[in-house]
Amino acid sequence: MRLSRWSRTLLVALLLLGAPALRPVSAADSMAAGRDSLYKRLGGYDAIAAVTDDFLGRLLAEPRFVKFFAGASNDSKQRIRQHIVDQLCMATGGPCVYTGRTMKASHAGLGISEEDWNVAVGDLVATLNKFRVPAAEQGELAAILNAVKSDIVEKK
8 A cells, every 4th residue: 555645744753753552651650650740741732732843843854754744735744743742642641632543554664764763763852852851751751652663663
C-alpha cells in the first residue's frame, strides 16, 4: 500500500512523539510515586502545545524531513500538530485521548533510520531545553519515546 504525502508527513511527526503505543502514565502511577503526573510537571496542555509547536517547526526546517512535509497543506500540518499534542498529553498522564494507529502500523515500510531517529530526538531535546524542561522530566519523556523506538526505526 502506498501512503499519501500527508500520511507520510503524519507518520514522521508521530515517529518523533510516538507515545500512544505505550501504556499511558496514569495519575494513580504518579500519585503512588508521591508526585504530580508528568503532564502536570510539564505544565499541562498549554505547555505541551507550545513545545509541540516549537518542535514541529524544527522538524519542518530539517532538510532530511522535507520529503515528508512537502506538499502538506496548512490544514494538514495543523492536524498533525493536534495528533502530537494529544499523544503527549495522553502519554504523560493528561486527560487527552489519542485515537490514531499504533506506532508499528503507522511506520511500517517507511524505512526510518537510526540517524533519522537521532536527528528528531535532537530536535526534541533542543525544544525541551528552550522551554527549560528539567532533566528529570526530559528523562521520563525519553523513556516513553524509547519504549516505541523499535516500532519506528527500521534501519539501523
